[in-house]
Amino acid sequence: MANRGDFAALERMIASCRELARLPELAAPIAARNVEAELRASASAGRAPDGSAWAPRKSDGGKALANAAGAISAKAIGTVLLILLRGHHVFHHFGAGSVSKRRIIPQGSIPPKLGNAIRLGFVPPFRDIVKGRKS
Template sequence: MIDRIRRLGYLAETAAPDVADAVRASLQKSIASGTDPDGKAWAPRKGGGTALQYAAKAVAVAPIGTRVFVRLSGVEARHHLGLARGGVVRRIIPVDRIPRAMAEDCIKAIADHFHFVMAGGV
């Protein structure tokens, strides 16, 4: 039991790749549905059609140590900030807080690792 408790000290680092996968999946889902991470629909394009249809390719998610980094690049980053032509803001990644659905997915990934360690997994 003491060994299991000691291994909890490494829980964040061992869970980070699965948390990154959960974040990536959540972002891909919101992008595919044309919404920001909180579920608010993006403003429609003036000429019709799908806004930011290739945005998923511009999102990079990586676990580094105990943290998960999310980076947005290309023209999608300018749209995210409202700096693209037209000035329309279409949020792609979380800005000031983690959305509830994404947080729940992250908690599930961490809980899975916790249960694995406490069940005696290596």
């Protein structure tokens, strides 16, 4: 026979399941921070988001786009992640005129490292919800 404690536990479980519907909006800001960090790390290493190395500078063969990481930002708008690239780095990303093309932000499919950064954004709010902590 069920008692009040059992019904209270069931009600808490139902409330947690309902709260899971908010998971994408709770995870998006965390995922945006993770994505920004991953993109800045790849740019600092002189690599495209897919891990391929950028071509060296034509002038002296040195590291290209040394300040590209500072031109990258990411933010959450609802459940959408918006990645921004500012300044002259946009011309390098797309390759304009004599400027070599060096991918700085992803285009097309999401590279595995960025996919992992997004997925990791879901972990903290999921844990909070299933443990009954308020988000």
